[in-house]
Amino acid sequence: MDHATPRVKATLSDEGQRLFDLFRRPQGRSRPRPGERAAMEGARWGRLTVGDTAVVTYRWGDGARPVLLVHGWESRASRYAKVVTRLLELGYSPLAFDAPGHGESAGDSTTLIEYRDAIVQLHEAHGPFEAVVAHSFGVTASFLALRDGVRARRVVAISSVPDFGYVVDAFCARTGLTPRLRDELRHRIERNLYPGEADLWTRFSVLTGAADPRPPLLLVHDEDDEVVGPEQARRIAAAYGERARTLTTRRFGHRRILGSPPLVAAVGDFVSTGAVSGGLPGAEAAR
Structure with missing residues (x-):
């Protein structure tokens, strides 16, 4: 019996490390799709350094009226190709980046802090932004950057991850973690991914600071x-009250929404006028 206990603990620790590695690393690196290549070939590529990782950036237009595009987890900047085309038609200058471990950037993993740091560097070079357009995990990172000094006249949040705790809870549910392994994962995240971050579970949330002045928001x-789940957008809309507008699409899911006609039209409308048409096909707009 005395010999069995250390083996059980070692097994749990090994499993905890395996799950932590699975959690923090994107599973695969997506490539540009055929329909995205023309837009990406028209971009001016650049580079910045986040920590010790080389991050690839993209710029279009003449630099006037900059709009920052922030991709989500296991995604890449090229997914915004149709949004880029629409913004250029309206006279804006889109900017984007591939987060560490994504797209053309170096590394094999990333954090919200690294996303935030990339956004801050682009803001220092090209901001303030006319708008920030973010998807999924990129929404959480963008709101963190906005609280840390990045300025934007408007924000479009697509398929919003409401907070970092949601990411962890969804991962635990998907992998069927026991309470003990779930607690170990959260401890590893606090100790290894975000050391020194006080109360990260509150700080890394779109809902934190919702009562403070914020730019107009389209969800x-x-x-x-x-x-x-779409109920997460409703949670955020409730927290932001009259500053938020919502647009619900159908049959595009979490990822295909980025290139969908209703989304592309809504981004163009909201960035340029602050309004969203309720007559978009396949979508329903509301306050």
């Missing part, structure tokens, strides 16, 4: 989102 979410 776009698909009712068939298989990754983040």
